[in-house]
Amino acid sequence: MENTNDHLIETAIRGFIATDLLYSEEGFTHGDDVSLLRERIIDSLGVVELAAFLVRRFGVRVEQSEVRPENFDSVARLAAFVRRKQGAARPESARPEAVPQA
Amino acid sequence: MTRFNQSLVDIDPAAETARIVEFLRRNVRREMKRRGAVVGISGGIDSAVVLALAVRAFGAGNVVAVMMPDRDSDPISETLARELASVFGVEPVLEDITQALEGFDCYRRRDDAIRRVYPGYDAAKGYKAKIVLPADLLEAGTFNIYSVTVVTPDGREETRPLGAREMLEIVAASNLKQRSRMSTLYFHAEARQFAVVGTSNKNEHAQGFFVKHGDGGVDIQTIAHLFKTQVYQLSRHLGVPESIQRRTPTTDTYSAPCDQQEFFFRLPFSMLDPIWFAAENRIPAGEVARGMGMPEVQVQRVFDDIEGKRRTTEYLRLSPPILEPAKPAYA
Numbered sequence: 262m263e264n265t266n267d268h269l270i271e272t273a274i275r276g277f278i279a280t281d282l283l284y285s286e287e288g289f290t291h292g293d294d295v296s297l298l299r300e301r302i303i304d305s306l307g308v309v310e311l312a313a314f315l316v317r318r319f320g321v322r323v324e325q326s327e328v329r330p331e332n333f334d335s336v337a338r339l340a341a342f343v344r345r346k347q348g349a350a351r352p353e354s355a356r357p358e359a360v361p362q363a
Numbered sequence: 364m365t366r367f368n369q370s371l372v373d374i375d376p377a378a379e380t381a382r383i384v385e386f387l388r389r390n391v392r393r394e395m396k397r398r399g400a401v402v403g404i405s406g407g408i409d410s411a412v413v414l415a416l417a418v419r420a421f422g423a424g425n426v427v428a429v430m431m432p433d434r435d436s437d438p439i440s441e442t443l444a445r446e447l448a449s450v451f452g453v454e455p456v457l458e459d460i461t462q463a464l465e466g467f468d469c470y471r472r473r474d475d476a477i478r479r480v481y482p483g484y485d486a487a488k489g490y491k492a493k494i495v496l497p498a499d500l501l502e503a504g505t506f507n508i509y510s511v512t513v514v515t516p517d518g519r520e521e522t523r524p525l526g527a528r529e530m531l532e533i534v535a536a537s538n539l540k541q542r543s544r545m546s547t548l549y550f551h552a553e554a555r556q557f558a559v560v561g562t563s564n565k566n567e568h569a570q571g572f573f574v575k576h577g578d579g580g581v582d583i584q585t586i587a588h589l590f591k592t593q594v595y596q597l598s599r600h601l602g603v604p605e606s607i608q609r610r611t612p613t614t615d616t617y618s619a620p621c622d623q624q625e626f627f628f629r630l631p632f633s634m635l636d637p638i639w640f641a642a643e644n645r646i647p648a649g650e651v652a653r654g655m656g657m658p659e660v661q662v663q664r665v666f667d668d669i670e671g672k673r674r675t676t677e678y679l680r681l682s683p684p685i686l687e688p689a690k691p692a693y694a
Contacts, residue, residue: 305506305675306531329506
């Protein structure tokens with residue numbers, strides 16, 4: 262599973278949207294909190310392609326019931342979704358909250 | 364001030380009929396210099412109303428009604444289409460497009476894509492399929508993402524999510540049907556100096572529930588300004604057979620029975636049309652919610668769905684852009 266520290270997830274998602282969904286040469290020029298659908302950045306087909314990208318790139322499992330606006334309608338929501346999924350997939354001892362505090 | 368209520372969508376059917384008949388005559392006869400109209404009839408309410416309007420505009424002798432089933436079509440479609448043509452005094456023409464579609468490899472291309480999602484799918488063994496949107500528009504914010512539903516020979520239904528590539532291939536293959544029908548209609552129109560008259564209603568045209576250069580490929584749109592519920596009002600005024608008025612609107616495109624609500628609109632028209640009317644007239648969601656007797660959050664979801672579909676299907680309604688000529692040097 263890819264290291265997902267800092268803003269690597271957001272950067273990868275922005276890159277995918279710009280290159281594979283918008284065919285843009287200028288990159289992803291919107292904020293991470295901008296609604297992807299309301300601002301006409303992507304359509305429902307783009308959402309399907311984004312789901313496949315998350316599976317491919319971050320090795321997370323995406324159920325159809327999880328492909329909803331609260332998880333997929335902005336770069337920030339997508340990144341948070343990936344982090345939640347990766348946290349849930351990690352062994353309990355490896356999760357930050359399981360590390361004993363000094 | 365009038366409070367929002369569902370009857371705001373109602374039309375005056377007699378006045379609207381006169382308006383459309385004049386619109387047809389003016390454009391087809393005076394502008395296009397065409398003598399009559401060709402209408403593809405499916406046994407559904409929209410083409411029934413358009414046929415009735417065309418007969419009023421040009422006379423039954425100047426209207427050709429073409430039935431264009433393929434091997435996936437429900438046989439009831441042809442039965443109802445023949446009944447319709449008979450009521451309006453038009454001799455129907457039957458054009459089975461199955462062989463044309465086999466020539467285009469329509470069925471194999473579509474079924475190959477379905478098999479990548481559901482490997483056991485085999486049309487020859489009696490499996491049927493359709494593609495559907497989530498049904499829970501009012502209950503949750505969802506995307507318009509298609510799934511494929513396969514009906515097994517023993518009648519069991521199984522729905523699986525579609526990947527982007529599979530969805531695009533199934534839709535592209537299925538659209539060969541509407542484009543074959545468009546070509547067939549233009550054969551009959553050009554052979555007679557007639558115009559092809561469109562049968563899309565407002566719900567279909569503005570929300571993108573049509574095939575570009577398929578059922579969207581026509582010379583004139585007759586009812587694209589009318590909500591589906593308004594089309595039903597016209598149908599009663601025009602004397603469309605009750606069997607057609609009672610029929611559930613269907614896509615009649617996929618081998619498994621598929622109504623338009625599960626395929627695209629996700630709501631009954633009696634609910635969708637007044638909410639859409641409200642959205643167009645900028646009536647606040649709260650007032651609509653009171654008038655419809657439903658929660659405001661659900662009205663807002665419908666507002667969002669209508670606007671989302673309109674935006675994402677703009678490409679379908681776009682004419683080919685043409686570059687302006689560069690200014691000549693002497694200008």
